[in-house]
Amino acid sequence: MNPRSGGGKAERFGLQRECRARGIEPVVLGPGQDLVELAEAAVAGGADVVGMAGGDGSQALVAGVTARHGVAMVVVPAGTRNHLAMDLGLDRDDVVGALDAFGAAVERPMDLGDVNGRPFVNNVSLGLYAEIVRLPEYRDAKLETTLSTLPGLLEPGRPPFDLRFIGPAGEQHTAAHVVQVSNNPYGRTIGTLVSRPRLDTGHLGVIALELPADPADKAFLAAVAAGRPERFPGYVAWTTSTFEVDSEAPINAGIDGEALQIASPLRFTSRRAALRIRLPRHASGLSPAARELRARALRGPRYSASGRTTALPP
Numbered sequence: 001m002n003p004r005s006g007g008g009k010a011e012r013f014g015l016q017r018e019c020r021a022r023g024i025e026p027v028v029l030g031p032g033q034d035l036v037e038l039a040e041a042a043v044a045g046g047a048d049v050v051g052m053a054g055g056d057g058s059q060a061l062v063a064g065v066t067a068r069h070g071v072a073m074v075v076v077p078a079g080t081r082n083h084l085a086m087d088l089g090l091d092r093d094d095v096v097g098a099l100d101a102f103g104a105a106v107e108r109p110m111d112l113g114d115v116n117g118r119p120f121v122n123n124v125s126l127g128l129y130a131e132i133v134r135l136p137e138y139r140d141a142k143l144e145t146t147l148s149t150l151p152g153l154l155e156p157g158r159p160p161f162d163l164r165f166i167g168p169a170g171e172q173h174t175a176a177h178v179v180q181v182s183n184n185p186y187g188r189t190i191g192t193l194v195s196r197p198r199l200d201t202g203h204l205g206v207i208a209l210e211l212p213a214d215p216a217d218k219a220f221l222a223a224v225a226a227g228r229p230e231r232f233p234g235y236v237a238w239t240t241s242t243f244e245v246d247s248e249a250p251i252n253a254g255i256d257g258e259a260l261q262i263a264s265p266l267r268f269t270s271r272r273a274a275l276r277i278r279l280p281r282h283a284s285g286l287s288p289a290a291r292e293l294r295a296r297a298l299r300g301p302r303y304s305a306s307g308r309t310t311a312l313p314p
Contacts, residue, residue, distance in 0.1 A: 001078065002029045002054035009078040010053050013095045024051070024102050029058075039065035047071065049102055049278060053095070055079025056122050057258035064119035067112050067274040074101040074278050081257070084121045087196045088277065089285040100280035108285070109273035110199045113183035115266055118255065123182040123205075124268070125254040126245065127161045132254075160210055164246040167208070168238035178209040181268050185239050187289035195289035202272035203239040210234040243268040 001010045010016070010028075019026040025047075027038055039062045042050050051074030052062040059075055066073040076098040077085035085092050088110075113120040160175035167173055184196045185205025196205075211234060245251065246265040253260050279285055286294070 001026060001052070001076070002035070002058050005054040005058065005079045006082075007080070009095055013078070015053055015076070015078065015095070015099075018096050018099055022099055022102060024099065029054075035061050036065060043069045043071055049074055051076055051099070051102065053078035056082065056084050056256040059084050060119045060121045060256045063112055063121055063275055066276070067119070067271065070276070072107060072276040072278050074098065074105075083194075087122075087199060087287040087289075088279060088283070089287055089290070090279065090283050097280060097282065100282065101278040104281060105278040106281055106283070106285065107276055107278050108200070110275040110277045111183055111202055112271045112274040113181070113204060114269045114271055115181070115253070115255065116262055118260075118262075120256050121183055122256045123180050124256075124266075126163055126179040126181075126251060126266075127177050129178065129180070130252040130254045130259070162247045162249065163251070165208070165244060167236055168240075173208060173210075175210065176208045177211045178207070179245060180207045181205070181243055182207075183270065185237075187292070195287045197287060197289040197293055199287075200273060201239075202270055203241055204243055204268055204270050205237070205239055206243055207237045208235070241270050 001015055003010045016026040016028065025042075027042060029035055029038065035058055039050055039052075043065060049072045050062060050066050052059050053076035056079060058079070063073060065071075075085050075088060075090065076095060077090055077092045078095055082090075082092045085098070090098055113124070115124050160177050163176050163179050164172070164174050165176075165179070182196065182205040184199050184201050184203060186194065186196050186207075244265050244267050248264070250261045250263050251266055253262055253266070284291075
């Protein structure tokens with residue numbers, strides 16, 4: 001467990017005490033210690049299940065260890081945003097309840113993203129967002145820093161980044177303001193853009209955006225306001241099992257919210273069903289995107305006054 005994650009959630013919820021009460025050995029990440037080494041030592045010591053209480057960046061590092069050894073993993077939402085926990089259908093407010101997965105639990109496979117040998121559980125962002133993540137103030141005030149920084153980054157004439165890649169139709173892209181590669185694709189409606197319906201498709205989701213020279217571009221603003229960014233010509237999204245981004249220089253990246261600089265080219269792959277994730281039996285197991293899709297399916301087709309079937313939007 002990372003005692004600094006989420007403003008000290010591990011201590012606030014008494015996770016060490018709660019672990020011992022359940023027969024779980026708590027391992028606290030101390031200053032200067034290597035999280036991967038701690039996880040490797042736990043596996044070498046005979047652990048049947050390894051859990052991580054911390055943010056998504058820490059979850060990814062531990063996931064890499066458990067995937068390598070085929071050991072089951074428990075996700076404890078003790079970070080700030082806990083996007084992985086959300087998409088696994090965990091109650092992000094029930095930090096202690098996540099420990100129930102060490103007992104009677106539901107086990108499910110999950111894919112693991114990889115970029116140049118580094119695992120990621122959510123996404124890797126390049127371009128504008130990667131610049132924001134690198135700011136020193138981002139870690140303590142993510143939302144505030146993003147909102148205060150974006151206007152300057154979106155100023156008229158902002159040049160795109162040196163990010164070169166091949167698009168879904170085989171077209172060459174040489175510049176973009178935003179590139180995001182996710183471990184499984186996100187939803188496509190305004191209610192699911194920040195959530196993934198599934199985590200076991202074996203595919204990466206890729207989104208690229210080249211912003212207009214004028215931030216007040218009506219087509220761009222209308223597409224964003226409607227929750228349909230794909231209607232803007234500078235936006236492209238697709239799924240793939242592999243993806244590569246090249247550049248003349250090392251590339252700044254936000255990997256599960258952690259700022260890193262990686263030598264070019266970046267090679268992304270999806271390791272299908274690499275993880276054995278254990279969830280408490282009381283967890284829904286459904287992400288917000290999965291819940292919305294299920295609700296839409298239950299509602300079924302809509303009918304107009306003429307009796308004609310009206311398709312629901314994708």
